[in-house]
Amino acid sequence: xxxxxxxxxxxxxxxxxxxxxxxxxxxxxxxxxxxxxxxxxxxxxxxxxxxxxxxxxxxxxxxxxxxxxxxxxxxxxxxxxxxxxxxxxxxxxxxxxxxxxxxxxxxxxxxxxxxxxxxxxxxxxxxxxxxxxxxxxxxxxxxxxxxxxxxxxxxxxxxxxxxxxxxxxxxxxxxxxxxxxxxxxxxxxxxxxxxxxxxxxxxxxxxxxxxxxxxxxxxxxxxxxxxxxxxxxxxxxxxxxxxxxxxxxxxxxxxxxxxxxxxxxxxxxxxxxxxxxxxxxxxxxxxxxxxxxxxxxxxxxxxxxxxxxxxxxxxxxxxxxxxxxxxxxxxxxxxxxxxxxxxxxxxxxxxxxxxxxxxxxxxxxxxxxxxxxxxxx
Numbered sequence: 001x002x003x004x005x006x007x008x009x010x011x012x013x014x015x016x017x018x019x020x021x022x023x024x025x026x027x028x029x030x031x032x033x034x035x036x037x038x039x040x041x042x043x044x045x046x047x048x049x050x051x052x053x054x055x056x057x058x059x060x061x062x063x064x065x066x067x068x069x070x071x072x073x074x075x076x077x078x079x080x081x082x083x084x085x086x087x088x089x090x091x092x093x094x095x096x097x098x099x100x101x102x103x104x105x106x107x108x109x110x111x112x113x114x115x116x117x118x119x120x121x122x123x124x125x126x127x128x129x130x131x132x133x134x135x136x137x138x139x140x141x142x143x144x145x146x147x148x149x150x151x152x153x154x155x156x157x158x159x160x161x162x163x164x165x166x167x168x169x170x171x172x173x174x175x176x177x178x179x180x181x182x183x184x185x186x187x188x189x190x191x192x193x194x195x196x197x198x199x200x201x202x203x204x205x206x207x208x209x210x211x212x213x214x215x216x217x218x219x220x221x222x223x224x225x226x227x228x229x230x231x232x233x234x235x236x237x238x239x240x241x242x243x244x245x246x247x248x249x250x251x252x253x254x255x256x257x258x259x260x261x262x263x264x265x266x267x268x269x270x271x272x273x274x275x276x277x278x279x280x281x282x283x284x285x286x287x288x289x290x291x292x293x294x295x296x297x298x299x300x301x302x303x304x305x306x307x308x309x310x311x312x313x314x315x316x317x318x319x320x321x322x323x324x325x326x327x328x329x330x331x332x333x334x335x336x337x338x339x340x341x342x343x344x345x346x347x348x349x350x351x352x353x354x355x356x357x358x359x360x361x362x363x364x365x366x367x368x369x370x371x372x373x374x375x376x377x
Contacts, residue, residue, distance in 0.1 A: 002323050003029050006315075007058045007088070009079055010070030011035040011044035014093060017311045018068055019048045025316035026377045027323065034058040059086040066091060066319065073170045077102040080117065084109045089322065091118045091315045094179040096335045098170040100343060100359070103336040110332065116321070118328050119335035122314025124184040125367045126271025127295020131287065132263060133366050136188055141277060142260030144189060147238040150251040151177045151269075155224065155244035161211030164218045166244075172222035173242035174342050177269065181240060181254075182338040183330075184268040185230070188256065190363045192341045193233045194356045199223035199349025202245035228345040233360070240345075271295065272308035293372045316375045317367070329364035337361040 004027060008015055011033055022028045032051045035041040045052030058064060059082060067083040069076060069092040077097045083090040084106065096119040097103045110117045123129065135141065151173060156163040165171055185192075201224045205217040224244040231237050241251070254265035261280055266273025272295045275287045289295055294313060297306035314330035321328035337359045344355040365371075 003027050004065040004089075004319050004322070005029055005031040005063045007031060007061060007064035007067045008033045008070060009035070009055055009058065009067060009083075010072075011037075011040045012070060015044055015070050017309070018070070018315075019044070019050070021310065021312040022315075024310070024377060025312060025375055027319045028312070028316055031063045032058045032061055055082075059083065059088065065089060066315070068315065069093065072165050073098060073175065074165065074168070077106070080106055081109065084113055084115055084117070087113065087115070089116045089318075091318060092120070094120045095170070095175050095339055095342070096332075097339055098175070098343075100336070100340045103332075103339055107332055107336065116318060116328065117332040117335075118314060118318035118330045119332070120311070120314055120330065121180045121183050121268075122311060122317070122330050123180055123268055123271050124187040124364075125294060125313045125317070125329060125372070126308060126310065127289065127292030127372075128266050128271065128273040128275055129184055129187065129268060130292055130294070130367050130372075131290050132265045132275050133188055134290075134368070135263060135275065135277065135287070136256070137366065140260070141256070141258030141263050144234075144236045144256050144258045146236060147254070147256040148240075148251075149181050149185070149238065149254050150241040150249070151181060151253070152241060152243045152246040152249045152251060154247050155206060157206040157218065158209045161208070161213060163206065163208060167206055167218055167220045167222060167224070169222045172224055172226070173244045174223070174226045174345055178240070178242050178342045178345075179338060180268040181242075182341050183334070184254070184265070185232075185238070186334055186338060186361065187364055188265075189232050189234060189236055189238075191233050191337055191360045192357055193231050194354050195228055195230050195341060195344045195348055196354040197226055197228035197345040197348040199227075199346060200225045200245075223346065223349060226345055226349060228348070230341070270307055271310050272297065290369065292369050293376060294367075313372075313375060320375060327365065329367060331361075331364070333359075333361045334364060
């Protein structure tokens with residue numbers, strides 16, 4: 001079995017997910033970690049028995065084939081560009097970049113060097129979302145004509161000790177949480193043709209409510225309330241709401257309205273959950289979970305209980321795609337299209353007009369039960 005060596009740049013909280021979950025998948029071996037703060041890199045390396053290096057040394061390490069970019073969003077472009085320039089394949093946490101222009105630079109550079117670029121989120125590969133995909137593809141709710149999706153809460157300052165970057169350009173609810181929803185919409189419905197949106201912010205500053213900085217305020221420099229309309233190339237229209245100005249709501253995460261029924265889809269921030277079908281006769285069917293490996297609970301969440309968490313699945317799929325010479329499901333084209341969808345929503349909020357997108361992509365290949373099993377070690 002071919003194994004590719006992984007390096008990780010950025011040893012913050014999210015790095016623990018990759019370090020813990022990578023061993024679940026075949027063809028992956030973490031060989032080094034790096035951070036601008038060497039003390040942080042050494043601590044994470046010691047925790048997982050992995051070599052800690054400087055960023056320069058990791059990029060020059062011949063044992064590293066793929067570098068995972070887990071830096072803050074504002075650094076994603078520059079770090080991924082350095083990874084490609086070093087001759088390594090790149091896999092980034094979301095969002096890949098903050099502008100379409102940055103993404104096009106990476107696309108050109110990757111093509112010139114014959115390298116792959118992939119990007120989270122990969123939660124759309126989860127058992128629940130792939131089951132929803134199978135239901136759609138089988139025509140069980142007919143042709144999707146409309147829908148709605150919503151991620152609504154009151155922001156990160158209530159639990160995150162250093163929430164500053166969440167409220168800066170490049171973040172906000174659209175670019176921070178929107179990627180989960182956009183990636184799943186592309187999985188389910190395909191590419192978006194045009195968007196329109198209204199944007200606002202309820203507060204100009206946010207007050208940190210926990211940790212050593214409790215009581216400090218951080219400025220809000222990006223919209224925290226975005227309500228968008230998306231028109232897909234297949235003709236479906238959908239409203240997407242992303243907001244950190246909501247204390248309580250009863251909206252579902254995902255509803256797709258078809259000519260033969262309604263499909264209810266769980267939170268795309270997670271791999272599992274319950275899929276439901278609303279039938280034409282008014283009955284509501286809770287679909288029995290299928291035997292998909294990425295829907296099996298493998299983690300205990302402090303608030304939500306048992307959860308399925310297979311983050312790194314998209315990376316594993318990209319590595320296997322490199323080995324097999326096929327298209328990766330979390331590909332650069334799909335990720336970049338998602339970036340344009342989100343930035344076009346913000347642009348529409350500023351200009352007041354609809355924005356026709358310049359990028360497109362294909363739906364990713366479905367990840368059925370056997371395909372998912374084939375990714376596991």
